[in-house]
Structures are given as structure tokens and as C-alpha cells.
Amino acid sequence: MATTAFDEMCPNGHIREPYQTYDTWLQRQPADILGHRHRQADMLFRRIGITFAVYGDTSGKERLIPFDIIPRILSKDEWRTVSNGVCQRVKALNAFIADVYHGQEIIRAGKVPERLVMQNEQFRQEMKGFTPPKGIYVHIAGVDIVRTGENSFSVLEDNLRTPSGVSYMLENREIMMRLFPDLFDLHAVAPVNHYPNQLVQNLRFAAPAHVENPTVVVLTPGQYNSAYFEHAFLADEMGVDLVQGHDLFVEEDTVYMRTVEGPKRVDVIYRRIDDDFLDPRVFRKDSLLGVPGLFQAYRKGRVTLANAVGTGIADDKAIYDYVPEMIRFYLGEEPILANVPTYHLNREDDRKYVLDHLEELVVKEVHGSGGYGMLVGPKATREEISAYRQRILKDPGMFIAQPTLALSTCPTFVEQGIAPRHVDLRPFVLYGEDITVVPGGLTRVAMREGSLVVNSSQGGGTKDTWVLER
Numbered sequence: 001m002a003t004t005a006f007d008e009m010c011p012n013g014h015i016r017e018p019y020q021t022y023d024t025w026l027q028r029q030p031a032d033i034l035g036h037r038h039r040q041a042d043m044l045f046r047r048i049g050i051t052f053a054v055y056g057d058t059s060g061k062e063r064l065i066p067f068d069i070i071p072r073i074l075s076k077d078e079w080r081t082v083s084n085g086v087c088q089r090v091k092a093l094n095a096f097i098a099d100v101y102h103g104q105e106i107i108r109a110g111k112v113p114e115r116l117v118m119q120n121e122q123f124r125q126e127m128k129g130f131t132p133p134k135g136i137y138v139h140i141a142g143v144d145i146v147r148t149g150e151n152s153f154s155v156l157e158d159n160l161r162t163p164s165g166v167s168y169m170l171e172n173r174e175i176m177m178r179l180f181p182d183l184f185d186l187h188a189v190a191p192v193n194h195y196p197n198q199l200v201q202n203l204r205f206a207a208p209a210h211v212e213n214p215t216v217v218v219l220t221p222g223q224y225n226s227a228y229f230e231h232a233f234l235a236d237e238m239g240v241d242l243v244q245g246h247d248l249f250v251e252e253d254t255v256y257m258r259t260v261e262g263p264k265r266v267d268v269i270y271r272r273i274d275d276d277f278l279d280p281r282v283f284r285k286d287s288l289l290g291v292p293g294l295f296q297a298y299r300k301g302r303v304t305l306a307n308a309v310g311t312g313i314a315d316d317k318a319i320y321d322y323v324p325e326m327i328r329f330y331l332g333e334e335p336i337l338a339n340v341p342t343y344h345l346n347r348e349d350d351r352k353y354v355l356d357h358l359e360e361l362v363v364k365e366v367h368g369s370g371g372y373g374m375l376v377g378p379k380a381t382r383e384e385i386s387a388y389r390q391r392i393l394k395d396p397g398m399f400i401a402q403p404t405l406a407l408s409t410c411p412t413f414v415e416q417g418i419a420p421r422h423v424d425l426r427p428f429v430l431y432g433e434d435i436t437v438v439p440g441g442l443t444r445v446a447m448r449e450g451s452l453v454v455n456s457s458q459g460g461g462t463k464d465t466w467v468l469e470r
Helices: 017-027 033-048 076-100 114-118 166-179 181-186 195-205 228-238 294-299 323-331 348-356 382-394
Strands: 067-074 140-149 152-159 216-219 241-243 248-251 254-257 268-271 304-306 361-365 399-403 409-414 417-426 428-431 435-437 442-445 461-467
Touching: 017 067, 017 181, 033 067, 033 166, 033 409, 067 076, 067 166, 067 409, 067 417, 076 140, 076 152, 076 323, 076 428, 076 435, 166 181, 166 195, 166 228, 166 442, 166 461, 195 216, 195 228, 195 268, 195 428, 216 228, 228 241, 248 294, 254 294, 294 304, 348 382, 409 442
Parallel strands: 067 461, 216 241, 216 268, 268 304
Antiparallel strands: 140 152, 140 417, 140 428, 248 254, 361 399, 409 417, 417 442, 428 435, 442 461
16 A cells, blocks of 8 residues: 555646646636635535534534535546446445345355354344345445555445435535536536436336336435435435335335325335334334334335345445455456455454554444544554553454555645645445446545544545546
């Protein structure tokens, strides 16, 4: 892995081709223009109400995600590598999920350890032997990509349960087009605004058999969920109803929505609720968010859930290390995108190495997300490292570790002016009749100098991602 950060705009003092037109434009701008546009962007985001909640924040206040007005620009060839790589990966992951709930060929072939599947809390026994409509388990995926060199893109993790962030991708583009229409005249930027139409088409494609005009809804836990803005935004953009559990009921293994005109059958549910809370008759008995009888209707083939129940088995961080082997096993292809080297702390040799090098590594909870519960060794204090060591020793199998990557940097507008900040990329993959990916995805940026944590919950921001069509 690289030890120094790759500057995506200006490595070695030379402007890279994708940024040359932008750099020429930037040099001609008045000194205060970026500051003025930055304030305008903040005002627009506040007016639109693009906020998120932070779990554990006792103030109860929602926050704006910091938005950077300098775009991240990728060439057509760079995007082709990323796009082909994430589509290949999602196809293999979908095949893996189908396999582990049916024949488990990959386990019997010795390619994935049985204990990592059968003893994993994300493995849902209730899904064994069940095939969802069209055989699609992963309807929507967000694959986190990091860049460490000119032609070095690697996958950091897969998000297959309820991947979030696409609303920020769409709104970032809308804001940039309002603020910088002249830049879009200068650049042939691939559009992203077709995503909601593509999503609803894919969801309708995955409807149960013999349903001619399927009704699609978005199921949200409600306004106190950290991603509620996105749930409401996507429902509105797709032209479908946003519902909560109490808006739905099941009768004779069929799901209905309560409306002012009476019950209306629901065929496809884009659910933004975790498995545990979907149906109190099958999963958590104390859940007030789900719909009693929903899973039975699902098993009977009367409704489609997107993503499928049990997809978490494939985005578990302990399983991540085996995805390249899945690609070879199911597709007969070599992986286009590499994995980041990963240490499994339930292995004695790996655990010994990690405990001896905590100050150099990033350690994550196997089932964690959102940047919570992780240790960034080079940025941690001696006390934080000591406390994390005790957590590892208590239950080593709950952790993996990875090298501290030199994530690439992009120019970012901060208080001091324009400065490099570390970034990652989350392309959004849609699985329907075909596997497609919207060009660009969500670039997340660590707004604090030297920080490698890009998650919004940890102070990270976002920026518009441009894929040049020529």
C-alpha cells in the first residue's frame, strides 16, 4: 500500500488531465468568489433541509453535512475501472448470498470458512431455501472505494443492507449546477439525476411474479432515524409513498397500505429498516417499527423486500476478505478491484501482530458501521490504544484490522483557503434486469487536516463527483 497520499489534482506539481480545464477556470476567478459560493451553498442546504442526526448526540439537534464546492473529477477511463469493478463485485456478492442460503457450495469447496457464515449473527436461518423474485438479493449496494495511486483503486467495504448517501450525491449535483453553471458548460459531466427513475424501474422489475403494475413503497423507521431525509427524498423523487410500519398490514399473506380510499396492495418494499425490526413475529418481538406477518408474506412470494433479508452476511467485515475468492468461484474472473489487506483477530498470528502494532493500524468492529467503534492507530492517544487493546482481548473475533491507508487527496475549500483533504468514494450499484452504476457516486471528504475518517457522523463532508464523458 502507498505510504504517501496521491494528490488527484496535482501530483508532482503537474495538473492532471481531468483537472486541467477546471484549473484554468479557477485561476481566472476573483479571490473571494469561492467563499461567496460556499456561503450560498450552506444557505441552500439549510433551506432545502438536508440534515442528518448523529446517534448518541444528546442535544437532539440535526446537522448539515459539510459540503465542499470543489468537485472531484474522474476521467472516463478511471471511471470505467471503478464501474466495472463494483458491478463485478456486486454480481459475485449476490451469488454468494444465494449460495449460502441454498447449497453452500463455496463452503463445501473450502473457499469460505463455515464458521464465518453459520456462526455469524448476520446469517438468517429463516432465509434458508428461499429465493426472492428474479433471484435478486442485493437490489441496491454502496461500495466504498479508496484510491492510493494513479491507477490504484481498492475496495474498503461493501454496504448491502441499507446503504445510504445517494440523496447527498443527487443534491450535491443540483447545488453545483445552480452555483457553477459555467463550469458545466466547460465540462462534459455525466449526469446522475436519472438515479431515482432507474431505482424505481429496478424495484418494479423485482416485483413478485404475475404482478403487472406493481405498487412500490419506501419503508422508513420514521423521522428520528439519522437518514430520514434520504428516505423522504427518494420516495418523493421516485413518485412512491413513504410509509412507516403502522401504515401497512398483512392479510392472507398479502401486504396492504392504509389509504384514505381504503386498503391498497403493496408489491415491493424498499425498506430502510434493519432485519431485526422488520417483523415482530419473526425477529425482535419488541419492534414497533415493522409489520406483523411481513416475513410470512415475503416467504410466500407475495411481496418483494429490497434489499433481501439476510444480505448482511455478505457485507460483514469478517466476510469481506473472501470477496476476491467469490469472484473467482462464481464468475470465473479475476477481481478488477483489489481488497485492502485485512487481519482477522480470531487468528492467533494476526492477533499477535495487530496487538504489537496497534499504533500503526486501523481496527474496526466486524459488525460496525458509520465510523463508530473504530481505532485509527496513528491518530489515537496512548490511553485510547490501551483501552482498545482491552476490548480486543475480551472478544478478538469481533474485530478486524487494516493498514492505515494513505487515502488520496483532493483540493478542498476550507477556512484557510484551498487545501488537500483525504477522500473516499461510494458508487451506488443497482441490480435489476441488468447491473448498473450511476456515474460518480458520493465522494466523502475528511474536512479536518490530516484526518482519515470521512464519515459524516465523525465530522466528514461531501463533494460532487464528476465523471467526464470525454
